[in-house]
Amino acid sequence: MSKRALEGKLAVVAGFTDPTAALEQYPTPPDLAAHxxxxxxxxxxxxxHTVVDLGAGTGMFALGAALRGAARVVGLELDRDALAVARANERRVGARTPIHWVNADATRAPLCFGEPDAATPDAITVLMNPPFGAQSGNEHADRRFLETVASFADVSYSLHNAGSEEFVESFVDDAGGEVTDAFRATFALDRQFDHQTAERRELDAEAYRIEWD
Structure with missing residues (x-):
């Protein structure tokens, strides 16, 4: 499946029905997820591979991985309502790989993959758009997600607020990993919370590929 075809499939993914500001529930645009x-x-x-979408929201990354032929996919999300939408989205896009949806806190992920064998994929990839920690009381939220990722992933792809390079590289270095790729991303967000003043704004972000020991 081409990137354009993948984006077209993900374009039908429904967003949050009642997003929560404290959880920073902003949807990942289909073009960025497909990219x-x-x-x-x-x-x-x-x-x-086994692909895990931490803080899966309504399932954008999990669905993208399932459509691209991951051996197995896990979507872990704290919000039950978002998880219900994610399950409906799975049926909507007709992913080729079944997705295991888990209702849990991504910072205390109840995941245990065991030792690899002939029937189990030998590598674990995390795809995630964690909360950036921009809300009061939710500072350093993306750090807590990275701490979880470092505990079980072989490689991860994650989105972070613009200006996070020093933090991400320092954290990964301390954890014994390596940032192999980084690029900037800009995407539009529609107004969905009372504290937002503009109907639509551009959000500057950064994406990182990290290899973990």
Missing amino acids: IVHLADLRGDVAG
Whole structure:
């Protein structure tokens, strides 16, 4: 499936029905999700692998990985309502790989993959758009997600607020990993919370590919 075709499939993914500001529930645009999944697949990090979408929201990354032929996909999300939408989205896009939806806190992910064998993929890839920590009381939220990722992933792709390079590289270095790729991303967000003043604004972000020991 081409990147354009993947984007077209993801374009039908429904967003949050009642987003929560404290959880920073902003949807990942289908074009950006398709771009990241496409890059991950080109790097050999999707097809035949276990892919985990941490803080899956309504399932954008999990669905993209399932459409691109991951061996198995796990979408972990705290919000039950969002998870219900994600399950409906799975039926809507007709993903080729079944997705295991888990209702849990991504910072305390109840995941145990065991030792790889002939029947189990030998690599774990995380795709995620964690909360940036922009809300009061939710500072450093993306750090807590990275701490979880470092505990079980072989490689991860994540979105962060613009200006996060020093933080991400320092954290990854301390954890014994390596940032192999980084690029800027800009995407539009429609107004969905009372504290937002503009009907639509451009959000500057950064995406990172990280290899973990």
